Amino acid sequence: MTMSRSSTSVLVFVLVIALLLACSADALKIISVDNGQVQGTWGKLEICPDGSSAIGYQTQNDLLDVPLHDKSALNSIRLFCNDTQGTNVTSTLGDTGTWELRQNCPRGESLSSFRLRVQPFDSASSDNTAVNSIQFNCTDGSLLNFNGNTAGNWGEFSADQCETGICGLETRVLPLGGTLTDNTALNDVDFICC
Ligand SMILES: *[C@@H]1O[C@H](CO)[C@@H](O)[C@H](O)[C@H]1NC(C)=O
Ligand SMILES: *[C@@H]1O[C@H](CO)[C@@H](O)[C@H](O)[C@H]1NC(C)=O
Numbered sequence: 001m002t003m004s005r006s007s008t009s010v011l012v013f014v015l016v017i018a019l020l021l022a023c024s025a026d027a028l029k030i031i032s033v034d035n036g037q038v039q040g041t042w043g044k045l046e047i048c049p050d051g052s053s054a055i056g057y058q059t060q061n062d063l064l065d066v067p068l069h070d071k072s073a074l075n076s077i078r079l080f081c082n083d084t085q086g087t088n089v090t091s092t093l094g095d096t097g098t099w100e101l102r103q104n105c106p107r108g109e110s111l112s113s114f115r116l117r118v119q120p121f122d123s124a125s126s127d128n129t130a131v132n133s134i135q136f137n138c139t140d141g142s143l144l145n146f147n148g149n150t151a152g153n154w155g156e157f158s159a160d161q162c163e164t165g166i167c168g169l170e171t172r173v174l175p176l177g178g179t180l181t182d183n184t185a186l187n188d189v190d191f192i193c194c
C-alpha cells in the first residue's frame, strides 16, 4: 500500500509538532509554589552550565528587626552549581541583608523541590515583607533549611519536583524604592529542572 502525498505530509507535520512539543516540555520543566506574592517584576532566567546541576544554596536576608526599620526579609537566592568552576546563579538580587551560610545536599545529590515561608500582603500594614525563608528537598528526599526570617507561614512544597535536579532560577523582586516605599524585596521564585 502506498500513502498519498498529502497524507504523508500530514503525518510528517504531526510528527514534527509532537517532537517540538516533547522537546520544549523537556527543555523547560518549571517548578513553582502558589503562595508567592506579586510585587516587582520577574528577573532573567539563570541556568547552571551544561551538564551541571544545583547542589547547594545560600540566601540573603534582611535580619534587622528594630522599630521604624522597613523590613524586607528574604532578598536574594544564590544556587551553587557542581561544574568544575563552582558557578553560582542568582537571577535578580535584592538590595539589602546579609548572605547566610551555604546549605549543601549530601554528596552526589541535587536540589529537587522547595517551599516558601511567606507573609501575605496586608494593605493595612505599612511593613510587608513577602517571602521570609525558603527550604529545599534534595534528590534523596533530605531537607535543607536555613532559618532566614520568621514572619508568615510555610506553604506547601512545590507540587512538582525535579527528579534530575534543579538547574536554574528566576526571581521576582521589588527593587529598593524611595523612603515612602514599603520594600518587600523577593516576592516569588520559579526553578527550572535539568
Ligand atoms: C558567585 O559568582 C561570582 C561570579 O559570577 C563571583 O564573583 C562570586 O564570588 C561568587 N560567589 C560565591 C559566594 O561563590
Ligand atoms: C552534578 O551533580 C549531578 C547530580 O549529583 C550529577 O549527575 C552530575 O554528574 C554532576 N556534574 C558534575 C559536572 O559533577
Ligand SMILES: *[C@@H]1O[C@H](CO)[C@@H](O)[C@H](O)[C@H]1NC(C)=O
Pocket (backbone or CB within 6 Å): 113, 136, 137, 140, 141, 142, 143, 157, 161
Ligand atoms: C521534603 O522534605 C519534607 C521534610 O523532611 C518531607 O516531609 C517531604 O516529604 C519531602 N518531599 C519530597 C518530595 O521529598
